[in-house]
Amino acid sequence: MIEGILAGTALLTQPTVLLGLFIGVTIGMAFGALPGLDATSGTALLVAATYALSTEVALAVLIGLYTAATYAGSITAITIGVPGTPASAATVLDGYPMTKAGKLDRALSISIVTSVVGGMAGTVVLMFFSLPLAEFALNFGAPEYFALGVLGVAIIASLVRGMVLAGFVVALFGLILTTVGVDPFTGYPRFTYGNMNLLEGIPYIPALVGLFAVSEAITLLYTKGGERQVAGMPRFWAFNLPLSTVRQIARATTIGSVVGSVLGALPAIGAAAANWVGYNEARRFARNPEAYGQGSEEGLAAAESSNNSTISTSLVPLLAFGIPGSATAAVLLGAMLLHGVTPGPSLFVSNAGLVYFLFLTLGLANLIMLFYGIVGVGFWVRLVQMPTPFIVMTILTLSVVGAYSVRSNVFDVYLALGLGVLGFFIRQAGMSVVPIVLAIVLGTLIEENFRRSLISSNEGGMIFFNRPLALGILVLALITFVIPLARMGVEKRRKSAGVSQRANTASNLE
Amino acid sequence: MFPLTHLIYLGLIAFGVLVVVTAQSFPQALSSRDIGPAALPEALAVIMIALILVDLYLSRRRVRFVSFSLLRVALAVGGGVGGAILVATHLGFLIVWPFALFAGLWLSGSRALLANTLYSICFPAMVWLLFDRLLHIPIASF
Numbered sequence: 001m002i003e004g005i006l007a008g009t010a011l012l013t014q015p016t017v018l019l020g021l022f023i024g025v026t027i028g029m030a031f032g033a034l035p036g037l038d039a040t041s042g043t044a045l046l047v048a049a050t051y052a053l054s055t056e057v058a059l060a061v062l063i064g065l066y067t068a069a070t071y072a073g074s075i076t077a078i079t080i081g082v083p084g085t086p087a088s089a090a091t092v093l094d095g096y097p098m099t100k101a102g103k104l105d106r107a108l109s110i111s112i113v114t115s116v117v118g119g120m121a122g123t124v125v126l127m128f129f130s131l132p133l134a135e136f137a138l139n140f141g142a143p144e145y146f147a148l149g150v151l152g153v154a155i156i157a158s159l160v161r162g163m164v165l166a167g168f169v170v171a172l173f174g175l176i177l178t179t180v181g182v183d184p185f186t187g188y189p190r191f192t193y194g195n196m197n198l199l200e201g202i203p204y205i206p207a208l209v210g211l212f213a214v215s216e217a218i219t220l221l222y223t224k225g226g227e228r229q230v231a232g233m234p235r236f237w238a239f240n241l242p243l244s245t246v247r248q249i250a251r252a253t254t255i256g257s258v259v260g261s262v263l264g265a266l267p268a269i270g271a272a273a274a275n276w277v278g279y280n281e282a283r284r285f286a287r288n289p290e291a292y293g294q295g296s297e298e299g300l301a302a303a304e305s306s307n308n309s310t311i312s313t314s315l316v317p318l319l320a321f322g323i324p325g326s327a328t329a330a331v332l333l334g335a336m337l338l339h340g341v342t343p344g345p346s347l348f349v350s351n352a353g354l355v356y357f358l359f360l361t362l363g364l365a366n367l368i369m370l371f372y373g374i375v376g377v378g379f380w381v382r383l384v385q386m387p388t389p390f391i392v393m394t395i396l397t398l399s400v401v402g403a404y405s406v407r408s409n410v411f412d413v414y415l416a417l418g419l420g421v422l423g424f425f426i427r428q429a430g431m432s433v434v435p436i437v438l439a440i441v442l443g444t445l446i447e448e449n450f451r452r453s454l455i456s457s458n459e460g461g462m463i464f465f466n467r468p469l470a471l472g473i474l475v476l477a478l479i480t481f482v483i484p485l486a487r488m489g490v491e492k493r494r495k496s497a498g499v500s501q502r503a504n505t506a507s508n509l510e
Numbered sequence: 511m512f513p514l515t516h517l518i519y520l521g522l523i524a525f526g527v528l529v530v531v532t533a534q535s536f537p538q539a540l541s542s543r544d545i546g547p548a549a550l551p552e553a554l555a556v557i558m559i560a561l562i563l564v565d566l567y568l569s570r571r572r573v574r575f576v577s578f579s580l581l582r583v584a585l586a587v588g589g590g591v592g593g594a595i596l597v598a599t600h601l602g603f604l605i606v607w608p609f610a611l612f613a614g615l616w617l618s619g620s621r622a623l624l625a626n627t628l629y630s631i632c633f634p635a636m637v638w639l640l641f642d643r644l645l646h647i648p649i650a651s652f
Contacts, residue, residue: 048647049641166515166565169561169565172554175554176525176529176555186537186539186546190536190547190551191529191532218584218587221583221618224619389619389620390615390620390629393611393615393618393633396614397607397637400591405641405647408648410595424584425518426518428576431515451545
């Protein structure tokens with residue numbers, strides 16, 4: 001471990017890497033503060049720009065961006081009462097009332113300090129959890145990886161709120177898209193229809209850019225970006241956190257950090273859910289729970305520490321198994337593959353220094369973020385008021401250039417545009433584009449490991465039943481599919497029972 | 511108003527059918543243990559169509575209608591950006607993009623003439639400097 005930390009430190013302390021991290025955090029602060037952009041779409045937009053950089057610099061830029069953008073969503077939540085990202089939805093409950101009560105400086109100070117504490121706690125958890133998990137995963141073979149891939153897609157698809165079947169439908173669409181291109185086992189070009197651009201399959205980066213960034217730009221344009229009236233403007237040096245407040249928020253911050261760290265490590269739970277659960281748990285154990293939701297400093301601390309602690313731990317499944325557990329992790333996986341790095345247990349053996357470099361980068365990104373949160377926070381607040389048309393044109397321009405730059409191919413730009421329009425329709429229909437992205441990222445892994453399992457076994461499909469771990473994971477995937485459907489059926493029955501009961505009561509009254 | 515979910519599902523069913531039909535012409539597997547290039551996409555397409563039909567049946571009483579303006583915005587952005595890319599492939603990014611941005615800003619409601627002009631000129635120049643000059647990713651040619 002010490003060797004790994006030393007190797008990671010040597011990579012991180014290169015001037016270009018530090019500069020990259022600083023730039024990444026700066027861009028992340030801007031993206032997070034701009035309504036409509038979040039860590040996922042921001043990372044997707046920037047992946048292509050890192051193509052020409054060395055692996056370490058590229059990862060430093062993207063991790064800095066991811067960390068800062070998740071935090072900066074709270075600036076919007078606190079100043080205008082609209083969460084800049086889904087991960088800061090619970091932050092609005094206490095952050096905005098504090099601003100209206102004239103305590104904007106205090107709210108922003110609590111937000112940055114507790115975010116950094118949560119981020120650091122998550123990084124420590126990531127370090128201690130991913131190592132043993134990766135060691136365990138070294139025993140995995142093709143059947144287990146196939147099963148893990150299926151489970152990853154199933155979990156993400158099952159979490160599309162209120163539209164479970166739709167989640168699976170779009171995930172299947174994504175999986176079919178990954179079969180486009182040359183078949184890895186026979187060399188036959190599938191679904192290319194003579195188009196040479198499709199021989200290598202649907203390229204990741206344009207797909208990510210289209211589904212996340214272009215669709216977001218069209219959504220912003222369609223919704224006009226909403227009202228953005230800043231309730232107060234902080235001073236340039238706005239840090240205001242007395243020791244008495246630190247003591248007061250310590251318990252809530254601890255609860256938020258622990259809840260966020262644990263939830264973040266579970267695939268597909270993510271910062272948005274952790275934000276709410278961390279907030280609720282802190283309220284449950286609070287001395288004064290009634291104050292929550294009315295400008296409580298503890299409530300704000302719990303919400304902020306919980307969402308930021310998921311940043312690091314959401315990378316546990318990616319680093320330990322090579323399976324992304326969240327949308328942003330999927331984008332980071334795409335970026336790593338672009339730079340020839342395949343995350344997973346073998347990375348801990350072949351390039352342990354890079355793994356520790358990632359841990360250390362996450363920690364340092366939090367410290368740079370702390371600097372930005374203390375000095376010049378007023379600048380990020382002003383950014384919140386940027387007019388929607390300018391945000392939309394910025395996203396579209398970066399999307400076009402980003403999609404083009406990976407292969408210098410105009411076809412990729414049209415592909416990103418097409419998927420962006422499709423993604424916009426899918427979002428407006430109340431579905432989610434995340435299952436498609438996860439399926440696109442995991443599809444090749446699923447097919448290759450499925451067919452490799454069959455080819456290497458004498459027992460055909462029974463190989464998945466004869467390997468207990470693979471079978472266990474597949475059963476878990478099946479349960480993930482069945483439980484939301486069963487819950488949907490029960491809710492439907494309860495609703496119809498309620499309707500008939502009301503009808504009976506009405507007829508009795510008549 | 512039109513039922514957006516139904517429209518998406520209709521498109522996905524057509525896509526699924528196309529996948530199944532196209533896969534019929536794929537060759538057999540090279541090894542008797544392999545399933546071949548066609549089996550997986552075919553199976554996925556069939557399951558997708560089946561799930562769509564089940565979902566359509568289950569949600570038959572709660573059809574969600576959306577405004578046609580949604581279609582207009584999507585087509586305007588898709589068409590506008592697509593057109594700008596097409597022209598840019600012939601004339602170059604640096605020449606076309608400032609005009610495209612200015613038009614885009616104006617059409618999306620920004621009437622601040624000076625800010626629009628400054629942004630339309632400076633932002634593409636910044637992007638070009640960053641990608642083409644600093645990162646050596648050529649973008650001027652499209």
